[in-house]
Amino acid sequence: MRxxxxxxxxxxxxxxxEYGEQLCVVLEERLRxxxxxxxxxxxxxxxxxxxxxxxxxxxxxxxxQDVRYTARTLARxxxxxxxxxxxxxxxxxxxxxxxxxxxxVLLRPLPFANSDQLVRLWESPPGYTQxxxxxxxxxxxxxxxxxxxxxxxxxGRAANLIGHREPQRVELTLVTSEVxxxxxxxxxxxxxxxxxxxxxxxxxxxxxxYDFWQSYFGGGRVLGKKILLDxxxxxxxxxxxxxxxxxxxxxxxxxxxxxxxxxxxxRNNNELYAVARLKADVSxxxxxxxxxxxxxxxxxxxxxxxxxxxxxxxxxxDEISSQSRLLLVVLLGASLCLLLIACTNVANLFLARAxxxxxxxxxxxxxxxxRERLTRQLLTESLCIAVLGGLLGALVxxxxxxxxxxxxxxxxxxxxxxxxxxxxxxxxxxxxALTGIGFGIMPAFKVCRDTGAEGLREGARAGGGFxxxxxxxxxxxxxSASVVLLVCAGLLLRALWQVQAVDPGFHRENVLTMxxxxxxxxxxxxxxxxxxxxxxLTEVRALPGVSHAAYISYLPMVMRGGIWPVSLDGMxxxxxxxxxxxxxxxxxxxxxxxxxxxxxxxxxSESDTQQSPYVAVVSESFAxxxxxxxxxxxxRFEFALAERAVxxxxxxxxxxxxxxxxxxxxxxxxxxxxxxxxxxYTPKDLLIRTAGSPERLMPEVHRIVRSAxxxxxxxxxxxxxxxVDQETASRQSQSRVIVxxxxxxxxxxxxxxxxxxxYTVSQRTQEIGxxxxxxxxxxxxxxxxMWHGAMxxxxxxxxxxxxxxxxxxxxxxxxxxxxxxxxITFSAAVGLSLLMTLAGSLLPALRAVRLDPTTAIxxx
Numbered sequence: 001m002r003x004x005x006x007x008x009x010x011x012x013x014x015x016x017x018e019y020g021e022q023l024c025v026v027l028e029e030r031l032r033x034x035x036x037x038x039x040x041x042x043x044x045x046x047x048x049x050x051x052x053x054x055x056x057x058x059x060x061x062x063x064x065q066d067v068r069y070t071a072r073t074l075a076r077x078x079x080x081x082x083x084x085x086x087x088x089x090x091x092x093x094x095x096x097x098x099x100x101x102x103x104x105v106l107l108r109p110l111p112f113a114n115s116d117q118l119v120r121l122w123e124s125p126p127g128y129t130q131x132x133x134x135x136x137x138x139x140x141x142x143x144x145x146x147x148x149x150x151x152x153x154x155x156g157r158a159a160n161l162i163g164h165r166e167p168q169r170v171e172l173t174l175v176t177s178e179v180x181x182x183x184x185x186x187x188x189x190x191x192x193x194x195x196x197x198x199x200x201x202x203x204x205x206x207x208x209x210y211d212f213w214q215s216y217f218g219g220g221r222v223l224g225k226k227i228l229l230d231x232x233x234x235x236x237x238x239x240x241x242x243x244x245x246x247x248x249x250x251x252x253x254x255x256x257x258x259x260x261x262x263x264x265x266x267r268n269n270n271e272l273y274a275v276a277r278l279k280a281d282v283s284x285x286x287x288x289x290x291x292x293x294x295x296x297x298x299x300x301x302x303x304x305x306x307x308x309x310x311x312x313x314x315x316x317x318d319e320i321s322s323q324s325r326l327l328l329v330v331l332l333g334a335s336l337c338l339l340l341i342a343c344t345n346v347a348n349l350f351l352a353r354a355x356x357x358x359x360x361x362x363x364x365x366x367x368x369x370x371r372e373r374l375t376r377q378l379l380t381e382s383l384c385i386a387v388l389g390g391l392l393g394a395l396v397x398x399x400x401x402x403x404x405x406x407x408x409x410x411x412x413x414x415x416x417x418x419x420x421x422x423x424x425x426x427x428x429x430x431x432x433a434l435t436g437i438g439f440g441i442m443p444a445f446k447v448c449r450d451t452g453a454e455g456l457r458e459g460a461r462a463g464g465g466f467x468x469x470x471x472x473x474x475x476x477x478x479x480s481a482s483v484v485l486l487v488c489a490g491l492l493l494r495a496l497w498q499v500q501a502v503d504p505g506f507h508r509e510n511v512l513t514m515x516x517x518x519x520x521x522x523x524x525x526x527x528x529x530x531x532x533x534x535x536x537l538t539e540v541r542a543l544p545g546v547s548h549a550a551y552i553s554y555l556p557m558v559m560r561g562g563i564w565p566v567s568l569d570g571m572x573x574x575x576x577x578x579x580x581x582x583x584x585x586x587x588x589x590x591x592x593x594x595x596x597x598x599x600x601x602x603x604x605s606e607s608d609t610q611q612s613p614y615v616a617v618v619s620e621s622f623a624x625x626x627x628x629x630x631x632x633x634x635x636r637f638e639f640a641l642a643e644r645a646v647x648x649x650x651x652x653x654x655x656x657x658x659x660x661x662x663x664x665x666x667x668x669x670x671x672x673x674x675x676x677x678x679x680x681y682t683p684k685d686l687l688i689r690t691a692g693s694p695e696r697l698m699p700e701v702h703r704i705v706r707s708a709x710x711x712x713x714x715x716x717x718x719x720x721x722x723x724v725d726q727e728t729a730s731r732q733s734q735s736r737v738i739v740x741x742x743x744x745x746x747x748x749x750x751x752x753x754x755x756x757x758x759y760t761v762s763q764r765t766q767e768i769g770x771x772x773x774x775x776x777x778x779x780x781x782x783x784x785x786m787w788h789g790a791m792x793x794x795x796x797x798x799x800x801x802x803x804x805x806x807x808x809x810x811x812x813x814x815x816x817x818x819x820x821x822x823x824i825t826f827s828a829a830v831g832l833s834l835l836m837t838l839a840g841s842l843l844p845a846l847r848a849v850r851l852d853p854t855t856a857i858x859x860x
Contacts, residue, residue, distance in 0.1 A: 001028065004047070010055035012062055013372040066380035073381065077353075081385070084349050088389025088435060090744060091342025093396025096428040098335040098737075100397065101404045102328045103427075104418035110317055111243055111414065113184030114277075119287065120319055121151070121274040122312040123295075127580070130312045132270040132561075135263040137298065137306070141274070144294045147287035151276040152178035153257060154247060159229040160519045160713050163216075169517060169715030170212070172229070172253035173246070180207075180254075182277045183246060190223050190238030193256050197237075200260035204234035210242035212252040229255070230519035231711075245413045247273065267305035268565060271680075275316065288313045316413075322813065323659075324409045327734050330492075330811045331407070334485055338741045341481045343435050344474045345748045348755060350382055351471055379437065386436030394428050406733040472792060478752045479796020480803060482745035483833055487804035488811070489735070489742040490825035495816040496731045504556070504724055505653030507595030511720035512694035513555055516705055516712055517684040525675045526610065529682060533587055533670065535708040536686070543700055545690045550590035551670065551683035553583070557723055558716075560656040562681065563663055567638035568626060581622055581664040582655050583640050585673065585681050591617070591650055593687040594720075601633055601648030608669035615669065617648035622664030639666055640678060658727045659816065687720070694719065731814075746836050749796075753789050753840030761785060761848045773853040782845045789841030797833050801826060 008020050034043045074081040109115045122130030142151045154175040161170045177193040197205050226233045291311035299306045361374055405417050523529050533551055540549040564583045591603045608615055623632035635646045655662040670683050705712055808820030
């Protein structure tokens with residue numbers, strides 16, 4: 001029977017205590033009546049089969065009783081119930097939303113087959129950790145490497161689409177035929193590209209994205225249809241799945257990359273991105289060694305073009321900036337901090353409620369309820385609160401995701417908005433269970449430990465000693481966590497303001513920008529482009545309110561590359577970062593349109609043509625780098641395939657954004673380029689500076705462009721201020737969320753202090769009444785309560801300040817020069833914490849002051 005008594009432990013303890021002996025007697029009687037050995041064996045088998053089912057049924061019945069009892073008790077205290085559910089929902093919702101975005105960007109495998117074998121390859125010339133490949137280097141790497149199953153190349157482009165609708169500018173990607181195979185992607189209809197499509201001069205073909213197929217063709221039959229891209233017919237051969245994004249979310253079409261002999265002549269023409277799939281038995285380090293060996297061989301073969309040029313191999317999953325990664329990690333840490341505060345607050349609420357119900361629990365114990373039964377009841381209550389809070393938290397997470405989508409890097413081939421799928425919901429369910437069990441079990445054990453006769457004698461006021469210290473520790477933990485969040489929010493806000501205060505080098509106000517990219521070969525000649533620019537700019541400048549208008553190859557902070565080598569005094573070009581500059585072709589008036597100050601000389605002019613001497617306008621940083629301490633005017637240098645003379649020096653601008661250093665800038669007249677050369681840099685971005693609001697000009701600008709070329713689309717219409725603001729968009733999103741977390745944390749910590757002090761006052765009612773009766777002044781009583789709150793706040797602030805400094809050090813890369821121990825931020829956080837303490841302590845202190853001593857002394 002000892003074995004059977006062990007099996008009976010499957011039943012709840014309360015059930016065993018009441019029915020355990022009877023079950024043993026019944027089994028002994030069945031064994032006695034069974035008689036023979038086989039009959040007794042069968043009796044045991046039957047018992048073993050029945051017992052688990054019976055135990056499960058008993059557990060289920062008790063759970064039902066507990067849930068019904070919980071529903072009644074929670075309904076009798078709606079204030080407690082609603083507060084606990086809302087606080088739990090806030091913690092679980094915030095953590096679920098941030099986990100969802102972090103999982104989407106950092107943890108979840110990319111949506112490609114065996115994505116852990118996908119790598120990107122970069123050149124690493126002097127001064128740069130990674131740079132796009134030149135076509136000849138891509139060709140040689142592909143032929144000489146042995147670490148990859150396959151290697152392909154791609155590059156971004158845009159084209160003018162002309163069809164049965166208004167002309168439009170569409171983003172497309174040129175890919176070699178290997179790329180889709182490397183990604184393991186197959187069209188939902190049609191076929192992928194083949195080597196025949198890659199052949200130079202092959203008929204134009206195109207693969208559509210799902211979104212473009214739906215929006216342009218309505219999802220109908222499309223295979224074999226032709227569309228005009230930049231005036232050339234292309235046959236639709238396939239449609240990719242809706243979930244396929246490559247290389248980013250903007251790509252609508254894919255077209256074969258047809259590299260001809262002319263593309264293989266220049267090893268400094270870095271325009272290709274390379275992607276490859278590792279062989280199954282090759283590690284990332286082995287591939288890096290292989291590529292380093294190949295890069296060294298090419299350097300020996302081409303000592304000028306490939307001088308000191310290495311190879312970089314990264315997993316595609318790791319192609320995310322350290323700043324983007326840190327932004328998400330900090331946000332997830334902040335949400336966990338808020339969850340800790342919420343759980344601590346809920347635990348405090350449960351502990352206070354359980355102590356208030358101590359008499360009830362003591363009575364139930366006296367009537368025969370065991371500690372296990374009471375603990376089980378209290379745990380059921382906490383789990384019910386956690387489940388309701390978890391469901392509401394999932395809704396909060398769903399609503400909050402829209403605030404976090406700006407933190408998804410645009411260079412990853414993933415969707416903009418993550419979904420709350422089973423993986424995320426499982427995380428939310430785990431948080432719910434941990435919250436309910438982890439922060440409900442401790443109060444349940446503490447209260448149920450002393451529910452005997454002592455509990456009956458002490459009644460509901462028996463909450464001092466260890467239990468009050470426990471609640472005090474929980475409040476200190478809340479204050480500490482809130483200080484950490486306040487300091488982190490303050491540091492990130494100051495860093496954001498620091499970045500926003502950076503001077504971009506131009507005036508962003510009242511400038512409207514748009515793109516009118518001219519198609520080829522229609523505009524392959526300078527004369528054709530000159531006619532278009534003249535027609536558009538002349539009419540735009542004549543519009544009311546327009547002060548300046550001009551074209552440039554690429555707007556600053558929109559296209560950050562375009563770096564070309566600089567050669568002085570006939571020296572061969574050097575690809576080192578110290579002898580390069582950014583190249584932009586501009587029309588006259590660009591400097592005035594952007595508000596770049598002219599320091600010396602002049603702007604480019606319409607008289608700068610192919611027949612006149614080639615000139616250039618350079619930035620101050622260019623002059624200081626190449627002619628330090630000398631007059632740069634009329635100095636000559638080789639740049640963009642020609643020798644040029646400096647005719648003007650202008651202020652520096654931040655081409656690469658507000659937080660990155662930019663190369664020196666060179667502005668060239670748009671007419672001083674041979675026909676058919678450097679076509680990627682033909683001016684395409686139009687800037688219009690106005691005296692007032694520039695948006696009202698759009699209808700007129702549309703009319704002007706249409707009159708200049710009816711087939712020319714306009715795209716990327718936005719204000720220059722929006723482009724600059726986009727530089728800090730992810731920081732702003734993160735700061736807003738963390739500031740919201742910090743505000744919620746301060747509120748919860750204040751509620752925690754208020755709850756603890758209110759409870760303390762209620763426990764010390766008689767003591768306070770006696771003090772008042774013996775002559776204690778009102779300010780003494782108020783000081784007593786306020787001092788208690790101040791002690792809790794000071795302990796929390798000291799602990800929190802230390803933790804906040806550690807947190808600040810860990811996210812120093814995001815602080816834009818703000819020190820982790822920034823005195824202003826810490827002072828503000830401490831000040832807010834003290835205000836929170838004062839607010840939380842005030843009402844309990846006033847309640848204590850207003851106590852009637854006679855009533856208080858008579859009270860139980």
